Amino acid sequence: MKARDFSVLIGVILVIVMLVIPLPGWLLSVFILVNIILALIVLLVSMNTQEPLQFSVFPTLLLLxxxxxxxxxxxTTRSILSEADAGGVVDTFGSFVIGNSPLVGFVVFVILVIINFLVITKGSERVSEVAARFSLDAMPGKQMSIDADLNAGLxxxxxxxxxRKKVENEADFHGSMDGASKFVKGDAIAGIIIVLINILxxxxxxxxxxxxxxxxxxxxxxxxxVGDGLVSQIPALLISTATGIVVTRSSATGNNLGSDVTIQLTQYPRxxxxxxxxxxxxGLxxxxxxxxxxxxxxLALGGYYMLQKQREPVTNVEEEGEQAEEAALNSGDNVINLLSMDPIEFEFGYSLIPLVxxxxxxxLLDRVVMIRRQLAIELGMVIPVVRIRDNIQLNPNExxxxxxxxxxxxxEIILDHYLAMTPDIENDYIEGIxxxxxxxGLPAKWISEENKDEAELSGYTVVDPPSVVSTHITEVIKQHAHTLLGRQETKELIDHLKESYPILVEEVTPDxxxxxxIQKVLAKLLRENVSIRNLPVIFETLADFCKLTNDTELLGEYVRQALSAQITKQYSNQGNxxxxxxxxxxxxxxAESIQTTEHGSYLALDAETQQSIIQAINQExxxxxxxxxxxxxxxSPAVRMYLKQLLDRYLPHVIVLSYNELEPTVQVQSVGVVSVA
Structure with missing residues (x-):
């Protein structure tokens, strides 16, 4: 433990000792001066912080x-009542303030107590209470604002x-200050009672x-x-002032209190x-x-001087701005930043700005947040941030x-219309675009709002433009999820799994x-729309088979079979x-056309047979x-992988399953057979 940690512990122990054991007058004088010094330091720190969180320890420090x-x-009360002596500091303060009139000194002391208790302490308590309430009420809005900026790429x-962490810390800080301000109020009341006890x-x-x-x-x-009251009320007044400064501090300029006061008071020289x-x-x-x-x-000279000072630097600021802009354009960092590429970008024409x-x-920003959360649950991976920006090169509605x-x-969407779809194309009589x-890719029409109710009553599926866009974004991300999962994203998934299953992860990777x-196996699953959320089962399977083969395509097949319950539920309907x-x-x-090499296995069918199989499947x-x-x-499991590879080029959306990927409880109904001559 460091020396500064010991100092705080020793200080708290000494405070407890002071409550029980009588102290000599000279030691009381030392502690009284230390109390004044600490209060002064707290006041100066509170004035020089740029925001309340920079003095986050203040509520606890206030209690101590x-x-x-x-x-x-x-x-001091014990020493005053038992020995009529409380050290040189108390005696000096009392003699200096009272002078020849005890009544005048007592009145001065009462005024200090009233200022501290009724003005500063009570105001600080109210501000702390309101700040805590407003901070908690504003948290959801701030969180949504952060998510919106994140999705917009800002x-x-x-x-x-x-x-987000700062928002949480602000709420915690203001909540703590709400409680800590009660300490200041109680201290002021205790000071009044102690003075009355000492006198009586x-x-x-x-x-x-x-x-x-x-x-x-x-x-x-x-x-x-009066001397004891002063040496306790002066630090109390400093601490109360510091409390008021901290809880009323709302600067967003990045300056301390002194800079803000001088800048804002003198910003209008006239x-x-x-x-x-x-x-x-x-004076008249x-x-x-x-x-x-x-x-x-x-005052007039000060106003003239500040007015001249405001006029002088205009040209210099413009020159400095031009020089800074030129330096930024010529810097290497500026060029390097141009090389960065966003994983997902959504661009839109100027007519679609109301969507965002x-x-x-x-x-749309809120919808994108929900899309990322939904896909995280469905796919089992964290979807990157969707950068949303306008592009004047696109058509207005594109x-x-x-x-x-x-x-x-x-x-393309039309904002003041609705998209209407009907399964019965022959009876498609609603007017629209x-x-x-x-x-x-279903046939649809853009209909006006006047025809919306009629279309819904006629059995059309009517969707508003934001829902059309968000659905499209969702489906496109699903289709390309495997390209979004790179090694870095895979490493993050592994690290998250390692927190709960460290031994399992160590058995699979890095050796x-x-x-x-592992990324290739997970991407293979995502390419065929198989969720990787159940990482423990995936890693259990890899741990079982990775020592037998390092062929990632084959390992992917083993993982699919281990996820049979998930796959069966995904494609079955009420157990059928x-x-x-x-x-x-x-x-x-x-099976006869599978060729095995040192780099893996591949399908070597002749072109005619390939076309025959593809045409037969396409017909069905x-x-x-x-x-x-x-x-x-x-x-069968032996050919599933190769048949899917064959279909990926021509029929990528066709689902290919093996017998081992279906649970025994599911009822399988054959509605067609793929055969060739």
């Missing part, structure tokens, strides 16, 4: 200093975390036990009581001329003319989505599988699943599509 001051009051992930019991003890006359008892105990004129006119009354004229002249602008009712700099999707639903190997089976003849041809898929059924191909 209050306890220290009360302990001093107890010790801040990075780390900056967002820092700002001092008179009784002085006259009954010390043999003082009434006048001697008044002189002695009034002097000591007002000093008005003040100078008012003071000069005041019986008030001292020489004094008012001198003060008016000082919260002042115009746009909620938007586009980029993944790692490459355009992957585009669309013909289009296609961007996410799934025998590297982070790149309709599939297109692959004939034994087709499976045999595929089109037949099921007309029946509004999902196309699921079912085959």
């Amino acid at each position: 200093l209050t306890l220290f001051r009360l302990a001093l009051n107890v010790s 801040i990075s992930e780390q900056e967002a975390k820092d700002r 019991f001092g008179l009784i003890i002085g006259m009954t036990q010390m043999g003082f006359s009434f006048q001697e008892a008044i002189d002695t105990y009034m002097r000591l009581t 007002l000093l001329f008005v003040a100078a004129g008012a003071i000069f006119l005041l 009354t019986p008030i001292n003319f020489f004094l008012t004229t001198m003060l008016a002249g000082v 602008d919260g002042k115009q009712g746009g909620d 938007y586009r989505l980029k993944i790692k700099g490459n355009e992957v999707a585009t669309g 013909e289009t296609k639903e961007p996410a799934f 025998p599988l590297s982070i790149g190997d 699943i309709k599939v297109i089976t692959v004939s034994g003849k087709v499976e045999k041809r595929i 898929v089109e037949r099921l599509t007309l029946q509004e059924e999902n196309a699921v191909i079912l085959c």
Whole structure:
């Protein structure tokens, strides 16, 4: 433990000792001076902080200093009543203030107590209470603002975390200050009671036990009581002032209190001329003319000097700004920043600005936040921030989505219309602008708001423009999730898993599988829309099979089989699943065409056979599509991987499952067979 940590512990122990053990007068004087010094340091620190959180220890420090001051009051009271002596500092303060009149000294002391208790302490308590309440009420709004800035690309992930942490710390600080301000109020009340006790019991003890006359008892105990009250009230006044400064500090300029006061009071130099004129006119009354004229002249000179100072640096500031801009453009850092690329970008034309602008009712930023949360649950990975920006090069109603700099999707929407879709194309009689639903490519129409109710009553699915865009973004991110999962993102997932399953992670990586190997397995799953959220099961499977093979494609197949319950639930409907089976003849041809090399296995089918298999599958898929059924191909585990590789180029959306990926409890219904001549 460091020496400064020991100093705080020793200080707290000494405070407790002071409450019990009598202290000599010279030691009391030392502690009284230390109390004044600490209070002065706290006041100076509070004036020089730029924001309350820079003095976050203040609530706890307030409690310790209050306890220290009360302990001093107890010790001095004990010495005053038992020995009629409380050290040289107390005696000096009392003699200096009282002088020849105990009553005047007592009145001065009472005024200090009233100022501290009724003005500063009570005001600080009220401000602390209101600040704590407002800080807690504003937390949700601040959090949403941070998420909006993050999604708009104005801040990075780390900056967002820092700002969220700051919001939480501000709420905690103001809540603590609300409670700590009660200590200041209680200390002021305790100071008043202690003074009354010292005077009343001092008179009784002085006259009954010390043999003082009434006048001697008044002189002695009034002097000591006022001196003790002053040496405790002066630090209390400093601490109360510091409390008021901290809780009323709302500067966002990055300056301390002194800079803010001087800058803001002198930012209107012409007002000093008005003040100078008012003071000069005041001198025409019986008030001292020489004094008012001198003060008016000082104000006028100050206003003239500041006015000139404001005019001088304009040209210099412009020159410095031009030089700084030129230096920024020529700097290497500026060029390097141009190389950075956002993982996901959403660009839109100027007519779609209301989608994003919260002042115009746009909620796309909030929707993107919800999309990222939804996909994190569905896919099991953290989706990168979606950078949202306008692009004047696009058509007014156009938007586009980029993944790692490459355009992957585009669309057009009409903000004052609704997108209407109907499954019955023949009875499509609603008037509107013909289009296609961007996410799934379904035929649709943009209809006006007047036709909305009629379309809904006629069985159309009617969607507002923000929902169209957010659905499109969601589906595109799902399709390209495997490209968004890199080694860095995989490392973060592994680190998160390691917190709960350290032994499991150590058995898999870094030996025998590297982070790149694990990334390939996870990306393979995401490419076929299999969630990787169940990382423990995935790593258990990798731990079982990674020592047998390091082929990531084959390891991915083992993982799929381990996730059979998840896959079955994903594609079955109430315990039933309709599939297109692959004939034994087709499976045999595929199995016979598998070539194994030192770099892995691949399918080496001749072009004619490939076309025959693809056409047969395409026919079955089109037949099921007309029946509004999902196309699921079912085959043996030995050929599933190769059949999926064959279909990826021509029919990427067709689902290919193996028998081992279905739970025994599911009812499998074959609705077609893939066969070739």
